[in-house]
Amino acid sequence: MSEVVVEVRGLEHTYMRGTPMEAPSLKGVDFDVRRGETVALLGHTGCGKSTLVQHLNGLLRPQKGRVRVLEYDLNDPKVDVKALRRRVALLFQNPEAQLFERYVGDDVAFGPRQLGLSREEVRARVREALEAVGLGFEAFKDRLTFTLSGGEKRRVALAGVLALRPEILVLDEPLAGLDPAGRRHLVELIRRLKSEWGLTLILVSHDLEDVVLLADRCFVMADGRVVLSGTPREIFSQPPARLAEFGLQPPAVTAAVHALAEAGLGVRRDCLTVDEAVSEIARALGMGGKPWTSSSCCAT
Numbered sequence: 001m002s003e004v005v006v007e008v009r010g011l012e013h014t015y016m017r018g019t020p021m022e023a024p025s026l027k028g029v030d031f032d033v034r035r036g037e038t039v040a041l042l043g044h045t046g047c048g049k050s051t052l053v054q055h056l057n058g059l060l061r062p063q064k065g066r067v068r069v070l071e072y073d074l075n076d077p078k079v080d081v082k083a084l085r086r087r088v089a090l091l092f093q094n095p096e097a098q099l100f101e102r103y104v105g106d107d108v109a110f111g112p113r114q115l116g117l118s119r120e121e122v123r124a125r126v127r128e129a130l131e132a133v134g135l136g137f138e139a140f141k142d143r144l145t146f147t148l149s150g151g152e153k154r155r156v157a158l159a160g161v162l163a164l165r166p167e168i169l170v171l172d173e174p175l176a177g178l179d180p181a182g183r184r185h186l187v188e189l190i191r192r193l194k195s196e197w198g199l200t201l202i203l204v205s206h207d208l209e210d211v212v213l214l215a216d217r218c219f220v221m222a223d224g225r226v227v228l229s230g231t232p233r234e235i236f237s238q239p240p241a242r243l244a245e246f247g248l249q250p251p252a253v254t255a256a257v258h259a260l261a262e263a264g265l266g267v268r269r270d271c272l273t274v275d276e277a278v279s280e281i282a283r284a285l286g287m288g289g290k291p292w293t294s295s296s297c298c299a300t
C-alpha cells in the first residue's frame with residue numbers, strides 16, 4: 001500500500017475564537033489520504049469542507065488536533081509553508097474570480113515565476129499547463145482574461161496551479177456553477193490528472209455529483225465531523241433517507257434502483273451508472289444481462 005501523504009487527527013477549528021461571534025466549524029476531524037489516491041470530501045453547505053482543506057497547505061493552522069502533509073508537520077510553528085505550497089496546490093471555490101493578470105499567459109505564469117524558474121522553464125510550464133486543460137498555448141496565452149467564458153476562466157485557474165507541478169492537488173467545488181458541457185469537460189480533465197499525471201487528488205463537493213465517481217474513497221462531513229467514509233459504491237448504496245440526513249442527494253439512477261428494491265424487485269442498490277442499472281434490472285426481470293460485480297463494473 002502506498003504511503004499516507006495527508007494525516008489529520010482530531011482537528012478542531014473555531015473561527016473568531018474568543019469573540020461573541022465565535023463559530024466552531026471543525027469539531028474533531030480524522031482524515032487521511034494515500035499517495036496517488038483520489039479522495040472526495042462531501043457534505044452540505046457549511047459542514048466544514050473548505051475549512052478542512054485550507055489546513056492542508058497551511059492557510060489555516062491547527063488550533064487543536066494534528067495535521068501532517070507529506071513530511072510537513074503543520075503543528076510546528078516553524079514549518080516551511082512556502083516549500084509545502086510548492087507541493088500541495090489548493091484551487092479555491094470559484095477560482096475564476098481570482099484571475100488577476102491582464103493576460104492568460106501571465107496569470108498561469110504567476111506561480112512558476114514565484115518559484116524563481118528561468119524564462120524558458122516558465123514558458124514550458126505555462127504551455128504544458130494550458131494544453132493539459134485543453135486551451136491551446138498559442139491561441140490563449142495572449143488572450144485578455146476578462147474576455148474568457150466562465151468555463152475557460154475556471155480552466156485557466158486550474159492551469160495556474162498545474163503549472164506549479166504539485167504532488168497533491170486540492171480542488172474545492174471544481175464543478176460548481178459550470179454548465180453540463182463544462183462539467184463534462186472538467187470531469188474528463190480530472191480523470192486525466194489522475195491517470196496520466198498520477199496526482200494525489202482531493203475533490204471537494206457538496207453533492208454526489210459526477211466527480212465522486214472518480215474517487216477511490218469518499219469522506220462525508222456533517223457539522224464539523226466526518227460521519228461516513230467508504231468507496232463511492234459504499235456511499236451510494238446507503239439508503240437515500242440516510243444520505244439526505246447529510247444533505248446529499250443520490251443520483252437519480254441510484255434512487256431509482258433503491259425504489260425498485262424497496263418495491264420488491266431483486267436488484268442491487270448500489271448501481272452508479274445508467275448502464276449498470278439497466279443490466280441489473282434486466283437481469284432481475286429475467287431478460288438476460290449478467291450480474292455484475294463491483295470490480296467488473298467499477299466507475300473509476
Ligand SMILES: Nc1ncnc2c1ncn2[C@@H]1O[C@H](COP(=O)(O)OP(=O)(O)OP(=O)(O)O)[C@@H](O)[C@H]1O
Pocket residue numbers: 015016023024025043044045046047048049050051052093206
Ligand atoms: N472566515 C470565516 N469567519 C467566520 N466563520 C466562517 C468563516 N469561514 C467559514 N465560516 C463558517 O464555518 C463553517 C464551515 O464553513 P466552510 O466554508 O468550511 O463550509 P463548507 O463545507 O466549505 O461549505 P460550502 O459547501 O458552502 O462551501 C460555516 O458555518 C461557515 O459559516
Ligand SMILES: [Mg+2]
Pocket residue numbers: 049050051093172
Ligand atoms: Mg466550501
